[in-house]
Amino acid sequence: MPDGARLTTVEDVYEEGSYTFTALDPFDMDEEIIVVPCEDPAETEPAAGEGDRGVAAWINRCTHEAQRFDTGRGVPMRDGEIICPKHGSFFDSCSGDCDNGEAAGTTLPDVEVAVEDGEVYLVDDDYTFDHEGKIDDGDSGPGSTSHIGF
Template structure:
């Protein structure tokens, strides 16, 4: 289904802190994915917290602190390299990943289970998260 495709430059991910794009999975569903820095490279994760499916990036970049992706609604923190969460309402869960590779400073989508649709998120008219977290950015 998927084809190896250049997404963006590592420099862009590092400068912006994350990079958002939309894919279609094998079931025909559109899904948002974020590319985040990880130990000099990158990883790609579903743009949804495992607790209540809250989006991390609502068009302003994913909130990342100390190499952890932060859920803007309840503050659960996911390791940017492993996708694992060990705190808050999402504790003991792991973000679904999407396969990407870094080559010569560019990020490539390599996941055969998804098809790249476009840069940015699904335009669903959502006004963003309704935060109950004590964490501010």
């Protein structure tokens, strides 16, 4: 088993279309990360997988204007590409490269994951798993917004 937090399964990523989790970066700041299907990982990096059903993990934001890909309904994808919901740029789900729209010429920041026996693990030394879902999914927020007593 790889050293790192177990995230999900390759099967669940393919069935759901994506998986989103929150991790802490090297500065202890929350970072949303998406795991998406990546076909034929043997020919592309940084995909991890077994056979031709792999996954790749990326920071959950477009390189153009930091727009979240997963806004709460999963990552919009078509034909192996991640779609930015704001301007429609397409990013290859395996390489993270964009060759069209406002984000053309950029590449998504990758996050290293590993797959063993169909299980997906976070193995990137720069990130520590915090919780499933988006940043605000694990934060119940303050009980009150005011410290004034009457």
